[in-house]
Amino acid sequence: EALTNILDQPLIINAALSLAGFILAMVVLPRFYPLFIKAGLFGKDMSKRVPPGKEPVKVPEALGVIAGAIFLCIMFLFIPIPFWRSWVVDGKEEFPHHEFVEFVAALLSICCMIFLGFADDVLDLRWRHKLLLPTMATLPLLMVYLVNFGSTTIIVPKPLQPLLGPALNLGLLYFVYMGMLAVFCTNAINILAGINGIEAGQSFIIGLSIMAFNFYELTRKYPESHQFSLYFLMPYTAVCAAILYYNWYPSKLFVGDTFCYFSGMTFAVVGILGHFSKTMLLFFIPQVFNFIFSVPQLFHFVPCPRHRLPRYNSKTDKLSMSYTKFKMKDLNILGKTFFKLYWILGLIDVRQGVGEDREYVECSNFTILNLMLRIFGPLHEQTLTIILMVIQIIGSCVAFFIRYKLAGVFYDVVE
Amino acid sequence: EALTNILDQPLIINAALSLAGFILAMVVLPRFYPLFIKAGLFGKDMSKRVPPGKEPVKVPEALGVIAGAIFLCIMFLFIPIPFWRSWVVDGKEEFPHHEFVEFVAALLSICCMIFLGFADDVLDLRWRHKLLLPTMATLPLLMVYLVNFGSTTIIVPKPLQPLLGPALNLGLLYFVYMGMLAVFCTNAINILAGINGIEAGQSFIIGLSIMAFNFYELTRKYPESHQFSLYFLMPYTAVCAAILYYNWYPSKLFVGDTFCYFSGMTFAVVGILGHFSKTMLLFFIPQVFNFIFSVPQLFHFVPCPRHRLPRYNSKTDKLSMSYTKFKMKDLNILGKTFFKLYWILGLIDVRQGVGEDREYVECSNFTILNLMLRIFGPLHEQTLTIILMVIQIIGSCVAFFIRYKLAGVFYDVVE
Ligand SMILES: [Mg+2]
Numbered sequence A, B: 001e002a003l004t005n006i007l008d009q010p011l012i013i014n015a016a017l018s019l020a021g022f023i024l025a026m027v028v029l030p031r032f033y034p035l036f037i038k039a040g041l042f043g044k045d046m047s048k049r050v051p052p053g054k055e056p057v058k059v060p061e062a063l064g065v066i067a068g069a070i071f072l073c074i075m076f077l078f079i080p081i082p083f084w085r086s087w088v089v090d091g092k093e094e095f096p097h098h099e100f101v102e103f104v105a106a107l108l109s110i111c112c113m114i115f116l117g118f119a120d121d122v123l124d125l126r127w128r129h130k131l132l133l134p135t136m137a138t139l140p141l142l143m144v145y146l147v148n149f150g151s152t153t154i155i156v157p158k159p160l161q162p163l164l165g166p167a168l169n170l171g172l173l174y175f176v177y178m179g180m181l182a183v184f185c186t187n188a189i190n191i192l193a194g195i196n197g198i199e200a201g202q203s204f205i206i207g208l209s210i211m212a213f214n215f216y217e218l219t220r221k222y223p224e225s226h227q228f229s230l231y232f233l234m235p236y237t238a239v240c241a242a243i244l245y246y247n248w249y250p251s252k253l254f255v256g257d258t259f260c261y262f263s264g265m266t267f268a269v270v271g272i273l274g275h276f277s278k279t280m281l282l283f284f285i286p287q288v289f290n291f292i293f294s295v296p297q298l299f300h301f302v303p304c305p306r307h308r309l310p311r312y313n314s315k316t317d318k319l320s321m322s323y324t325k326f327k328m329k330d331l332n333i334l335g336k337t338f339f340k341l342y343w344i345l346g347l348i349d350v351r352q353g354v355g356e357d358r359e360y361v362e363c364s365n366f367t368i369l370n371l372m373l374r375i376f377g378p379l380h381e382q383t384l385t386i387i388l389m390v391i392q393i394i395g396s397c398v399a400f401f402i403r404y405k406l407a408g409v410f411y412d413v414v415e
C-alpha cells in the first residue's frame, strides 16, 4: 500500500534520485582527479597567480563526463518508475510504448552526445566530426517526435499571418530546425566559456529556469510534457550543481567540452519532446546575444585569435579585455561593416595606429565577457562570473515576461 | 514504385549501408592515427623486432571507438527503414512501437558500452566502475525485454525435468542471467587478447557465425527476431572487418577495450532481444574454455602477472610460453588443486626447483595462447593467430552441430 503510493509519485522519486546523484557526484568527483591528470586530461588555469619558480597547478579537465555518467545511471534506475502501473496493473496491452520510447530515445541522444564530447576532449576532433555525430544523434529523437507527434505544422505569429496565413507546414524544414536546436544549444554554452564557473553556472541557471517554467505549467493545461521534462532536468540540475561547486572560483576541475555537449543536448531534448522549444530558447538570451556578437569572429570576417578569454594581470589579480590585432585594409567588406557597427554601438574598445608603421588596429574580442570588462573596467575573476550569472538571471526574468505577458502579441493560444 | 520496392527490402538496404560503413572505416581509420597518438592513446608492440638504437613504434590504441561511432551512424540512418511502411502506409495508430523501442534500447545499451570502453581506455577505470555502468546499461534493454516478451519462464532441459518439472519461472534470476550475459561476452573477448589480430579476428568469426545461424533461421519458423539480429550484426561485422584488416599482423592499430566492450554488448543485445542467448553462447566455446582455464589466475588462486601474453624472442622472431613463478607452499588449497589438475591434464608446462634455494616453481600462464604454444612449440605471431582463428571456426562448427543435431537430447522444441 505505502509502496504503491510512493511509486505513484514519480516526481518525488525522481527528486530523491536527483539528490542521491548530487551527493554521489560531490563524493566521487574529487576521487577522479588523479585518474584524469594521469591520463593527460588537464589544463592550466591561466588566470591565477603562480608563485615564482613554480609551475601553474594542473587542473583536471573534462570532468563533465563523470557528471554525465552519473546522470545516465540515475535515469536508467528511474525509467521503470513512471511505467510500473501500466505494466503491473493495467496489463501488457495497455503499455504506453510511445511514451517509453521517448524516454529511451532521449537517453540515446544524450548518451551519444556525452560520448562525442568526451571523444572531443580526448582527441580534439575536427569540425566536421563535431557536426556529423550530433546530427546523427538527433535522428532517433526526431523519428520519435515524428511518430508520436506527427505534425510539422506551426502556428504563424500574428504579425506574419497576412503574409503566410494562420498555419504553415514546415515539413522537412521543421526537422532541420530541431536538429539545429541541438547543435545551437551545445555550441552556445561552449563559446560562453573561459573563466571559472561560467559554463556550469549558466547551465545551472538555465536548468533551474526551465524547471520553474515546467513546475508552473504542471498546474495548467498540458502537464504531461512538462512532467517528462522535469524527469530529465532534476537529475541534470543536481549533477550540474555538484560540478558548479567544484568549478566555482578557484576551480578544482574544468568541465570540458563533454559538459557543454551534455548540457546542450539535455536542454534540446526536453525542449523538443516537451514541445516548448521556442520558450526554451528564450532562456538562452545571453547565449544568443553572445553568439550573434561573436559571429564576425567565428566566421573570420574579423581575425579571431586562438583564445578570446580576458587577459589576466597577476599584479592586480584582475581580468581585463583581450584584443585582436589586424590591418584595417585586410578586412573584407563584411568585416569592416561589423567592426564599424560595433564601434559606433560602443560594444568594443578600439586602439588605432598600433604596431610598427602605426598601420595596425587593435580591438577587444567580440565576447560578452570582454564587453562586461569594457563596461565595468578590470574585474576580479569571481566578480566577472557573478556579473554573468546576474545577467543570466535577468535573462530568465525577461524570458518569463515574454512568455507570459508578451506572447499574446504574437500568438492567440496563450491563456 | 521502384523506391517502394527497395524500401521494402530492409535487409538489402542494411547490407548496402554495411558495405558503405566498411569502406568508410577502411578510409578513415588510418586518418585518425595521428590524433590518437597525439592524445597519448598508443601502445608499444612488444612482439616485434626493434632495430638497435631505435624505439619501438607507437601503435595507436583504442581505435575500436571509431568503429563503434561508424556503427552507430549506420544504425541511426537505418532505423527508419523497417518502419517506413507502418508509418507512411498503415497510419499512425498501427505503428509498431514495441519493435521500434527494441531498436532504440539496443542502441542505447551499445552506445553506453562504447562510451564506457573508451573511458576505460583513456582513464584506466577500476573494476567497480567496469561492473557498475554495464549493469546499468543493460537495464533499459531488460525493461524492453520484460515489456515486450514478458515471460521469464524457461523450458527445463529433458535430463533435468524429473527434478524441476517441464518449465521453470526464473523471475528476477532471469534478468540476472541476461545482465551477466553482457558482462561475460564483453570480458570473454577482452581476456583472449594480446597478439595481433586476435580480438578482431575472433569477434569477426563469431559475428559471421551468428549471421549464418540467423540467415538459416530466416527460412524457418520465427524469422522476425533473426532479421532483427541481422540488422545489427551486418553493420557490426562490416566495421569489424575493417578493424581486423588493420589489426592483422603486423598491426597498424590496437583495438582497445572499447572494441571488446562494443563487440560483447552487440552480441549480448542480439542474443537477448533475438531470444537465442543459449545458441549465441555456443559460438563462444573457445572463449568459455579460455575463461574457465584462466579462472585460477583471474581469481588469484595462482599468482597472475600483470601481462600473461606469450614471450617474444627477437632472435627467432617467434613467441613462446610466458611463465608465472611462485612458491608451492604459498598457494592455498584451491590453488594447489587447480595447479595439480592442470599439470596432470597436460594443460601447463611446469618447471620445478627454480630460483635461489630452488624453492620456486614456474608454470606457463593459464591461457589458451600459452596452451597452443605448449602443444605446437614456439610459433610465429601470425601463425598463432591463424591457429586461434581455426579453433574459433571449429568451435562454430561444433556449435552448429550441438544446436541442430544434439539439441533434441535436451529439448523437444527443435524441429
Ligand atoms: Mg575540444
Ligand SMILES: [Mg+2]
Binding pocket: B120, B121, B124, B125, B257
Ligand atoms: Mg583498460
